[in-house]
Amino acid sequence: MLQLFKRPFVLTNVLRSSGVWSQNRYCTNNVNKENVAGTMSDVKAEIAKKLGIQEYWSVLPKNREHLIQYEPKSIDELPPRSMQDSFTSAIIPLSSDLTIRDKYVTFLGSVRLGRLMEDMDAFAVWILHKHVLLPNLDPSTPLPYTFVTLLVDQISFTEIIPKNDSDIRLSGHASWVGRSSVEVVVWLEQKIQGKWRKLTRATFLMACRNATNTAAAIVNPLKPANDEEKRIFTGGENRKRRRIQSQKESIFNQEPNAFEQKHIHNIFMKTMDLNNKSFNVRKIPPGAMWMEDAQLSNVIYSHPEDRNAHNSVFGGYLMRQALELSWALVYTLNRGRCRLRCINDITFTRPVPVSSLLKMHAHVVYTDMNYIEIVVVNETYDAISAEHTTSNVFYYTYVSDTPVPQVIPRSYNEAMWYLDGRRKFNAAMNLDGGNDVKIEGLTFPQ
The missing domain is CATH 3.10.129.10 (Hotdog Thioesterase)
Incomplete structure (x- = not known):
């Protein structure tokens, strides 16, 4: 049998002490309340609120050109952030919300993985909101950014088949940052017999654009806070190089070898x-x-x-x-x-x-x-x-x-x-x- 995971993903000693992990193992202790975003419904509502997006549909969307004036012009305006700053989690309440459960259950009685992927993508955007910090932006002013998913790296699944009546937790943080792009890691766990069990993990590469999505926008740099975060950041650099190399070796750019x-x-x-x-x-x-x-x-x-x-x-x-x-x-x-x-x-x-x-x-x-x-x-x-x-x-x-x-x-x-x-x-x-x-x-x- 293939071994899907060499080791659990570990963030920092600070997160371990907050009860997210203990001795390199996932555990069920209380997560720091400051890092909990509520349910995925709460997350989506908060994203719309922070961006100042209208809730109803209109052929002509709400004009956001006026927000370009608040876009940072220099990297010096943006304070560095650590991985701890963007770490957050949210719950899909399958155990208590029957309406939500009905949307996630398959005819075989398990959970629709497509629904989980949809939530992971939205959650990756929420992590970007946690990473971005504009000190001079008035709290009442919408965030002058547009966040776009560029790609998703390899996602591997454990042998655990998700159950339709147990809560699922999404967690994640920014793992690498360029000038206008951010790599975000998101993982899923499900509470089974009182313990959070790992389901999957994915890395999203996100682009940061201006308020009208017409040009790239600079974003807060990522400054690793300790050796563990340095190791994770280095992994992001390696993945970037691997993606570039993979593109060069694409079947569209390089003929089949002998x-x-x-x-x-x-x-x-x-x-x-x-x-x-x-x-x-x-x-x-x-x-x-x-x-x-x-x-x-x-x-x-x-x-x-x-x-x-x-x-x-x-x-x-x-x-x-x-x-x-x-x-x-x-x-x-x-x-x-x-x-x-x-x-x-x-x-x-x-x-x-x-x-x-x-x-x-x-x-x-x-x-x-x-x-x-x-x-x-x-x-x-x-x-x-x-x-x-x-x-x-x-x-x-x-x-x-x-x-x-x-x-x-x-x-x-x-x-x-x-x-x-x-x-x-x-x-x-x-x-x-x-x-x-x-x-x-x-x-x-x-």
Whole structure:
């Protein structure tokens, strides 16, 4: 069995003494009340209040241009912040609020992971509100910022299946800060038999924009308060470098290496009829299926209720829809339930207008024994201009209790999907993509 976590995530000695952790273990002691934001409903209401966002929908959103004058012009105006300053937590009250519980429960009796991802995205924004401090801003003046999710790094899940009748706690803090970007770590726990048990952890990369979302805005620098925070900050620097390197090695920027080319050729040869020596006849090997037969699509019309604080479609809503589509695909192909092992990568390339038609396409792009790699691509369709624009790409790794069919690419386009999915899977499983050497253990970025 893969070991999902090498060690619990630890923040600082101060947080340990406040009862969040004890001796490197999660515990159920009272969290410092100053760090508790209430429920997720409280968090969302407070975000809208701090930004001065109107509660009702309007085709012409509330003008925020006047807030640009309050935007800091120099980094010298912003006091450094520590990770302790942004640490906060909130509760999803599944044990007591039956209305909330009904929105989170699946037909199998567990919790909808898509709903949890939606909350994690909103909670990441709340952590930014805790990190940002403008000393000269009048408390009655809305915050002159817009916060945007750029990407979500690998998210791994424990073996615990969330229960629909037990409270879930979100916690997190800023872990790295650039000039106008902030990395935020968010983790989930559920109270099971009186103890908080770890469910998952994710890192969000957020962009800080000005009040009208037309330009980048500088943000308070992060100054680690102790050695533990220095280690976490260094991890953020390493993840930044890894993201840059990963982008350079993308299938769009770098052709398949020799091993990958040979691998695709071997797959191709398995589909050929070697007796006839013809390229016109291809057959599917036993225990395999064509990639084109392993896909599922959905069309969603977005509504104002799906908007974020800035009248675009809320990123968490897109994450929920994509995850649930991927689950539907794997559920139908596997003819039963599969477990979501990890979310490998989520990218947000552009905002999605509320008036958009969302066309989501899920594809099984790679399989390995019991594992299934799925990519979901979100396209926005403008009915007036008839233009399709890719706004989001999501990668998911599922695991089945039984071996799954091997997916076989038929075209060159599908072969590139296959290699891209293979790279994502190997990265998620901590495999050496070039040599297929397995390294035991799924660990979070340190």
